[in-house]
Amino acid sequence: DAKTTQPPSMDCAEGRAANLPCNHSTISGNEYVYWYRQIHSQGPQYIIHGLKNNETNEMASLIITEDRKSSTLILPHATLRDTAVYYCIVSRRNQAGTALIFGKGTTLSVSS
């Protein structure tokens, strides 16, 4: 699977938008971009995924560049409960037996 690069940490004020970048310059045409987050001492939580088009759900928005070499996860109105480690993962979707490989992620700290 292609590797991803994320900043190790970011800060965000409560109520503001949190924009988390991810570089995946070697992504293949059939690989999706997944975002998970992990709150301290819990299992990873799925946030969103996308292939080419921008995606939005109740948790976040995902903006993928036209060349697909980078993406940005947007939490529109960050709250204290959004403090977590955010992982950007590139993987072929729905391939049986393919594990998700986690990098170091970005530690997002939301403060009041």
Added chain:
Amino acid sequence: GAVVSQHPSRVICKSGTSVKIECRSLDFQATTMFWYRQFPKKSLMLMATSNEGSKATYEQGVEKDKFLINHASLTLSTLTVTSAHPEDSSFYICSASGTSIHNEQFFGPGTRLTVL
């Protein structure tokens, strides 16, 4: 979404004993389950991949005789840490996928193992 549970959520054991951790898919059939380990302030590291009814595939550096994985049914996989030592203390997390949920992966809440 699909739900994956783990039991126990935390366990403390003495050095030299064995510990079994269960991973269950509650509302779908998990044809594949994955076991991860996470040390403090580190990312998740894949330990092994197990398909229902067959032997698990272990990642390089993971001892198969120490970390026994059984995936005997479509809703249950177990990880047994044999002859546990303090260095095995870690956060163990499973994930599951299945054709009934389009092979998307869902993670359990994790099991905190402390070996004294």
